[in-house]
Amino acid sequence: MPQTEAHEAYEEPRSARLVAWGNAWFAGHASPDDTADAVRGDDESHVVRGLPGADGVGLTLALGRLRTMGATGLRLALPAPGHPLGLTGPAEFNGRAMETGEAVLAVGAPWGLVPEALWHGADHADDGVLAVTWHALPVNPGFPADVPALRDAERELMEGMREATEALVRLDVAGAGPEVQRALARLRSRSSEPDDLLAPGYPPRAVRVLQSARRVSALVALASVTEGAAVSASEMAQRAGALRPLERTARKARVAAYNAAVDEPR
Known part of the structure; x- marks a missing residue:
């Protein structure tokens, strides 16, 4: 594996970008637009599904909804087989996060987000569109595992x-x-x-x-x-x-x- 490929393999996951810039937004260090742009990166679109009162909305509205639900920040989970790093349960959320290898947990609100990235188009490199859906699911309160x-x-x-x-x-x-x-x-x-x-x-x-x-x-x-x-x-x-x-x-x-x-x- 060439050196550049090793770096690409460990580019920060989408959940990490959402946690970093989401926390900056919660703390007043970043505007909603800057936060959404930083998290989206080169992706075409990001949509949040399953969040009560904000189903099918963009990241900015979803973060605002989490705040009204009591969230004060975000935590990252990077689980791997046999190592549920950052997770708190229940099994449904843990299973989806484990399959994806990443997730976001709201601090102060019992909700988590797991990204799903989908290409649309025949050629990913040229005319494909990468759309990201964040699936919102209930999580158990408590400090995450093994952090x-x-x-x-x-x-x-x-x-x-x-x-x-x-x-x-x-x-x-x-x-x-x-x-x-x-x-x-x-x-x-x-x-x-x-x-x-x-x-x-x-x-x-x-x-x-x-x-x-x-x-x-x-x-x-x-x-x-x-x-x-x-x-x-x-x-x-x-x-x-x-x-x-x-x-x-x-x-x-x-x-x-x-x-x-x-x-x-x-």
Whole structure:
């Protein structure tokens, strides 16, 4: 996998954009139009379905409706099989979020949103239209599962980066090619990640943690698909063992960074 593809594989999901800019809007740091534009990105349209009193509306009206229902902010969930990161239940919402790999939970209102992206048209690259539907579903109140405090996420990420880097170098993953070598180098440099990953109002530590988590995710994506010098079954198993906890740690750090706007003390 080329270096650029690894970065593309870990572009921030739509739920993350909605959480970041939604929290900026709730806090008065972003206008409704700027928030909707930032979340929509290159997509053609975003529609929210199933929200009481606001079914079939755009993001701006949906956020306003959530506020009238008591919401004060948004949290991110990035679940994976066996790891319901950021979820609170019930089973219907968790199942849909697990299938998609992402979701948004309102803070102060028992509702969550799960995106569904659909292409319309024969050729996705040329004349297709990407429409996104956010499915609103009831969620259980409570703090989401397995989300660390931001300071703990940063510490766990640094420890995981050190341990996994040592293991990967020992297995000669760097010998796989220049892409992996550059990914390893990025673990020690912040210059490769932009400073505006999050929306206005987020603390600098959240930006720093997200930068590190993205670099780790890119490394995991590269090391997962390149053979390197680890060609035996036992060496491949060792590499998988080194990457598995690191991938989980990076996802936890990303969620903690996005949720910092509502979970970290001011």
